[in-house]
Amino acid sequence: NRSIPKLYEAFHGCFDIGAAVNPRTIAQSGDLIANHYNSLTAENEMKFERLHPWENSYTFEAADKIVDYAREHGKKLRGHTLVWHNQAPDWLFQDGEGGPVSGETLLARLKLHVDTVVRRYQGDIYAWDVVNEAIADEGPELLRSSPWLDIAGPGFIAKAFEFAHEADPKALLFYNDYNESHPQKRDKIYELLKSLLSQGVPVHGIGLQAHWNLFDPGLDEIRAAIEKYASLGLVLHLTEMDLSLFRFDDVRADLTAPPEELLELQARKYEAVFNLLREYKDVIDSVTFWGAADDYTWLDNFPVRGRKNWPLLFDENHQPKRSFWRVVDGR
């Protein structure tokens, strides 16, 4: 049978091809990951609650395992994520008496976290998702309500980037978000980045999470988003790509295997998406899948807990899917 090309080699000269990993997937899929991906992101192990569960205790063991694996296999490493309203520990936003902490104390705690984490991985991590998902999905307001915004005010975003840049002036600093190709949210993200850049805030790139599905966003929306973000002079990373077989609001949970017709739709969409991404290889430097193969994906529990999904290029047995061949052969 035809030998299987390395996925990242198929994109040599275009952009890096990455995977989100964790200690379990490194144990189960280490060969697949080493073979096909040349960039890694810790799926959860570098989130605030995982590294810094209590004010005076850091737990680096799991993250260090991923850094060691990346170093041993010569993989580039993206850091995810310094500031997020999810998977953040409760203590961060609380004062000693169970009330909310003050704004300046929260920012001081953030600075300490960023200094400690970014310096530890300086030289190993070349790019950080400094702020994740700060933009409001619906409604007129620009920023989503969160403890970060409610306690520290909108300046927390600029501060996060300044702290990270001070800690590692060489690291590429990204703003990261999902639904980044939906026109309304796209325009809000654009406004935020334009404002940060006009204030001289050290933002170098935008992370498009690219949690897409077979039906949306359309290729025209993706193209429009790439063009709009690129017009700011920012580098683009696709940071968490997967193509769910289900629309976001489709809660069907009857499938135990991926149907042929959905696998064909998925292969067509992956082919079209990567042909589009190749067209923008001058502004896109990295494309990371949020997982390595279908045997492990966060979509098995989101948005429907316990509902299997098959969103990636390799199947549950780590074999290339039809989508893999359509992506590497290109058209």
Ligand SMILES: Oc1ccccc1CN[C@@H]1C=C[C@@H](O)[C@H](O)[C@H]1O
């Ligand atoms: O697609 C979404 C829809 C609603 C909320 C968040 C997201 C995506 N949110 C992402 C997904 C998985 C986590 O592991 C990542 O850290 C997070 O950035």
